[in-house]
Amino acid sequence: MSSAETNAAARIRVRGLAKRYGAFEVFRDVAFDVGQREVVTIVGASGCGKTTLLRCLDGLLPADGGEIWIDAQRLAAPIAGVAMVFQHFGLFPWKTVYDNVAYGLRMAGASREEIGRRVPHFIALVGLAGFEQAYPYQMSGGMQQRCGLARALAIDPAVLLMDEPFAAVDAQTREILQFELLRIWEGKPTSMIFVTHSIEEAVLMGDRVFVLKGRPSRVAETIAIDLPRPRTRATLRLPRFAELRERVWSTLMSEARQAEFQLSGG
Numbered sequence: 001m002s003s004a005e006t007n008a009a010a011r012i013r014v015r016g017l018a019k020r021y022g023a024f025e026v027f028r029d030v031a032f033d034v035g036q037r038e039v040v041t042i043v044g045a046s047g048c049g050k051t052t053l054l055r056c057l058d059g060l061l062p063a064d065g066g067e068i069w070i071d072a073q074r075l076a077a078p079i080a081g082v083a084m085v086f087q088h089f090g091l092f093p094w095k096t097v098y099d100n101v102a103y104g105l106r107m108a109g110a111s112r113e114e115i116g117r118r119v120p121h122f123i124a125l126v127g128l129a130g131f132e133q134a135y136p137y138q139m140s141g142g143m144q145q146r147c148g149l150a151r152a153l154a155i156d157p158a159v160l161l162m163d164e165p166f167a168a169v170d171a172q173t174r175e176i177l178q179f180e181l182l183r184i185w186e187g188k189p190t191s192m193i194f195v196t197h198s199i200e201e202a203v204l205m206g207d208r209v210f211v212l213k214g215r216p217s218r219v220a221e222t223i224a225i226d227l228p229r230p231r232t233r234a235t236l237r238l239p240r241f242a243e244l245r246e247r248v249w250s251t252l253m254s255e256a257r258q259a260e261f262q263l264s265g266g
């Protein structure tokens with residue numbers, strides 16, 4: 001996809017975004033577009049503001065400057081059509097899988113009939129059929145995140161925000177979930193911003209990788225991932241995959257060295 005096409009089909013437009021916590025400036029001058037069927041992955045050192053950026057995009061956290069547009073709507077508060085998947089799953093512990101997945105639909109005022117139709121569909125899509133009445137504490141981390149994904153997908157989001165969604169599950173489960181997410185996304189491509197600290201995951205999932213850097217941070221580098229879709233396990237074996245992984249790695253590494261040798265409080 002050329003950058004001109006990306007712009008024409010932009011679903012998310014961010015301009016001059018700034019955020020601080022008190023005197024601490026997290027990021028400044030963040031600007032980018034994300035296409036309607038584009039996956040942007042974001043990598044950056046721990047603490048550089050990735051979660052903060054997603055919370056701004058979700059409308060949960062007011063920015064201190066700049067603008068966020070979702071299609072023709074300027075974001076000022078949470079809006080329908082933007083869904084978030086959290087690192088620590090963010091499920092209601094007192095609700096079953098069914099009720100967790102139904103939650104967003106209920107909040108959006110969906111009819112009983114619509115809920116009854118959509119919820120089982122999305123539970124099945126993420127492979128949780130048969131676990132409708134299970135509670136989060138009864139499930140593995142992988143199953144809980146499947147539930148988090150179903151809850152996000154159930155509202156038919158125009159924008160999917162993922163905050164290190166597979167960081168809290170074991171390596172094998174993570175790999176399974178990555179390919180499941182790719183399969184689900186291929187079935188209905190949508191605008192997605194996927195934060196990860198795994199370079200490999202960033203290259204595997206993304207059409208572009210953004211590298212957040214600096215203090216305050218900003219999008220310092222954008223790396224186009226010209227790997228064919230659908231992405232599968234075979235993608236991991238392409239020479240081009242290794243090249244791109246090295247590129248993202250070297251871009252991040254200079255920053256990581258500096259961060260490692262920074263005195264705390266500095």
Ligand SMILES: Nc1ncnc2c1ncn2[C@@H]1O[C@H](COP(=O)(O)OP(=O)(O)O)[C@@H](O)[C@H]1O
Pocket residue numbers: 021026044045046047048049050051052053
């Ligand atoms: N509510 C808050 N109040 C004050 N500082 C915060 C708050 N949330 C995050 N921070 C700080 O802002 C920076 C960015 O945090 P965060 O967005 O969570 O980074 P990341 O997700 O990239 O690890 C960190 O230095 C963090 O300590």
Ligand SMILES: [Mg+2]
Pocket residue numbers: 050051052
């Ligand atoms: Mg974070």
